[in-house]
Amino acid sequence: MSWSLWFTLVAAGALISFTPGAGAINTMANSLGSGWTRSIWGILGQQVALLAHIAVVAAGVGVLVAGSPLLFNVIRYAGAAYLVFLGVRQYRSRAAAARVGELRREPAWSMFRRGLLVNLTNPKAVVFFLAFTPQFIRPEQPLLTQYAVLAATVVVIDVVVMWFFFAAAARGLGRLTQRESGQRTLNRVFGGLFVGVGVLLAAVH
Template sequence: MSWQMWCAVLGASCVISLSPGAGAIASMATGMRFGLRRGYWNIAGLQLGLLLQIAVVAAGLGALLANSTLAFTVIKWFGVAYLVYLGVRQWRASATDVSGVDGEVAETSGPAMTLRGFLVNASNPKAVVFMLAVLPQFITPSAPLLPQYLIIAATMVAVDVVVMTGYTGLASKVLRLMRSPRQQRTTNRTFSGLFFVAATFLATIRRAV
């Protein structure tokens, strides 16, 4: 892959990561409730979901998903249901769940937060279809495909880690400023509403024909 092509991949990765979406909402909600240090568990899960999306496209399964109404619909409504579930959990989160300056919550394990992040990205079929339309533009068919996909995956993951760390870190600052139970409850319900908005947006998406 040439440097010019890699720069194009880098630019596209920045646009994709910076675009508001369920991953950004999950990162901000995690940072607000748990702090930056524990927020990296969620970020790791998001990257696993991103790698799965890239692998699906690289394996040619993305075309199947794009052309299968049933597969697209099943994954889409699973994603909608999961975002609604996260919204309900965020709405019901007690203000007393936050303890300590770094926002650690003892009863929430790191692996559970990683799984949550993974499901947020993995349950978005539109992202796979979008990558199916974008990634081939950076691929040279006459060159070995695996190294090219590995470079693209490494670039996208690196950029997304930086961006999601920024979202998480900024939200963790809110955690330090909003210490009263009423403020925490208001913030929890704001992010809950964002999850519901993301679920509504995903529910309105239709497979391109």
């Protein structure tokens, strides 16, 4: 991959990562609930799902998903239902007054698993990478190396954006969680966002 093509990939990857979606909402919710440092576990789960999507496209299965309306819709509605479930659970979660600096320490595996499922159950990501990836792959060059460079670049960019932008931005809302009313409001806001993204995923074709 030439440097000019790689810099184009970096610009495109940054634009994609900065576009708010379920991953960004999940990251901000984790940062608020468990702290900025521990929010990395959810981000890592999202990256494993992202790598899975790239692998699916590289293996050619993405063509099957894109060409099978039934398979696509099954995965799409499953993903939408999962996001709505997360939203309802977040919305209904009990608020508890927190002392300054006190956070509920959700297990790392729980955050990792949720991040994995949030991104993994989004078939639009497969279709997106199916259209996105060929722009940066040259068939006459070694494919494995090119896919490795693409995957590493996209993952690093997404980790940086999620952790140092979305998770860091959520820290500014941390003071609200020190009051029961503020915590309840944030639970409802993020719960509503999860539900909204889930509904959009199910409704938009």
